Amino acid sequence: MATSDSEFNPDLLLAHKLPETRSTYNERDVAIYALGVGACGQDAVDSDELKFVYHENGQEHIQVLPTFVSLFSLGSLTDGLDLPGFKYDPSLLLHGQQYIEVYRPLPSKASLINKVSLAGLQDKGKAAILEIETRSYEQGSDELLCMNRTTVFLRGAGGFSKSSQPFSYKNYPSNQGLAVKIPQSQPSAALLYRLSGDYNPLHSDPNVAKLAGFPRPILHGLCTLGFAIKAVIKCICKGDPSAVKTISGRFLATVFPGETLITEMWLQGLRVLYQTKVKERDKAVLSGYVDIRGLSSSL
Numbered sequence: 001m002a003t004s005d006s007e008f009n010p011d012l013l014l015a016h017k018l019p020e021t022r023s024t025y026n027e028r029d030v031a032i033y034a035l036g037v038g039a040c041g042q043d044a045v046d047s048d049e050l051k052f053v054y055h056e057n058g059q060e061h062i063q064v065l066p067t068f069v070s071l072f073s074l075g076s077l078t079d080g081l082d083l084p085g086f087k088y089d090p091s092l093l094l095h096g097q098q099y100i101e102v103y104r105p106l107p108s109k110a111s112l113i114n115k116v117s118l119a120g121l122q123d124k125g126k127a128a129i130l131e132i133e134t135r136s137y138e139q140g141s142d143e144l145l146c147m148n149r150t151t152v153f154l155r156g157a158g159g160f161s162k163s164s165q166p167f168s169y170k171n172y173p174s175n176q177g178l179a180v181k182i183p184q185s186q187p188s189a190a191l192l193y194r195l196s197g198d199y200n201p202l203h204s205d206p207n208v209a210k211l212a213g214f215p216r217p218i219l220h221g222l223c224t225l226g227f228a229i230k231a232v233i234k235c236i237c238k239g240d241p242s243a244v245k246t247i248s249g250r251f252l253a254t255v256f257p258g259e260t261l262i263t264e265m266w267l268q269g270l271r272v273l274y275q276t277k278v279k280e281r282d283k284a285v286l287s288g289y290v291d292i293r294g295l296s297s298s299l
Ligand SMILES: CCCCCCCCCCCCC/C=C/C(=O)SCCNC(=O)CCNC(=O)[C@H](O)C(C)(C)COP(=O)(O)OP(=O)(O)OC[C@H]1O[C@@H](n2cnc3c(N)ncnc32)[C@H](O)[C@@H]1OP(=O)(O)O
Pocket: 073, 074, 077, 078, 080, 081, 083, 088, 093, 094, 095, 096, 097, 124, 129, 130, 132, 150, 151, 152, 153, 200, 218, 219, 220, 221, 222, 250, 251, 252, 253, 254, 255
């Protein structure tokens, strides 16, 4: 029997090949990103952060925050995806989680090829949870630089399972997942962060935000993640971004630009557990972990 493209069809969906994307960046992009997640926002000569925006002390290259690689997972995808055999409303999409692995120190400029695949789909009844994996290779050397797994929470797209057991697909094993105050994000935080490439109007246009069910534009999840991981690098890694191996984060609640983010962290061996809260509402908005390569002996 023929099925229409909008009817749920797991065979069609899981066989669907997502297009490769390309990312090219330079030191200017790296610095704009760092400013967008608050680097030097409190102190323009902060010795832990100046290296992310400037050739401090004549250093040869600007250093790259590990969360910068999350930008490679966006590519052309922020405009939405046509998925055969699956129907969803892009205006109700929320970023649910981000998982990042960084395999080597990031160059301050590069051209990358991003291989994109569907890593998971789950029916949660009121929503569908879709996971997209992006493996980024340096053009020329074909060396794998990093991997992002992006979870999107598609409100209103659940309830598609055809049997009594909710549909659940994952192509990877499921065992993968001090207190510091960080500055108040500026009311313009989302407008600055979007210059790093996520132009979704949910973060800038009051009318689009209202249609999606929010009183005003909300902050990009990856901006909150960038603020949180920068705090972990400062407090636990002594400012060394190359100490970060893996990052995992789940977006628990929305953040509005201008709210104060507080990140708390706990060290368990080489894993840092962290939680970010909005101070004004005492609400947890992000939690997760960072796996680090080693600890400085003075910690
Ligand atoms: C098909 C389209 C693909 C497009 C391609 C996209 C590729 C890349 C694009 C990336 C995204 C770009 C757009 C960016 C948007 C943003 O940045 S939005 C801002 C950041 N995100 C947020 O602010 C979301 C904050 N979180 C929330 O508002 C809520 O947590 C929630 C997501 C609305 C869920 O809350 P709720 O409805 O109350 O869910 P629950 O009842 O608690 O749980 C139901 C089940 O869902 C699981 N779950 C809950 N939260 C998440 C989550 N964040 N991620 C993943 N899964 C989640 C939860 O465990 C429950 O499951 P079960 O336990 O099995 O029942």
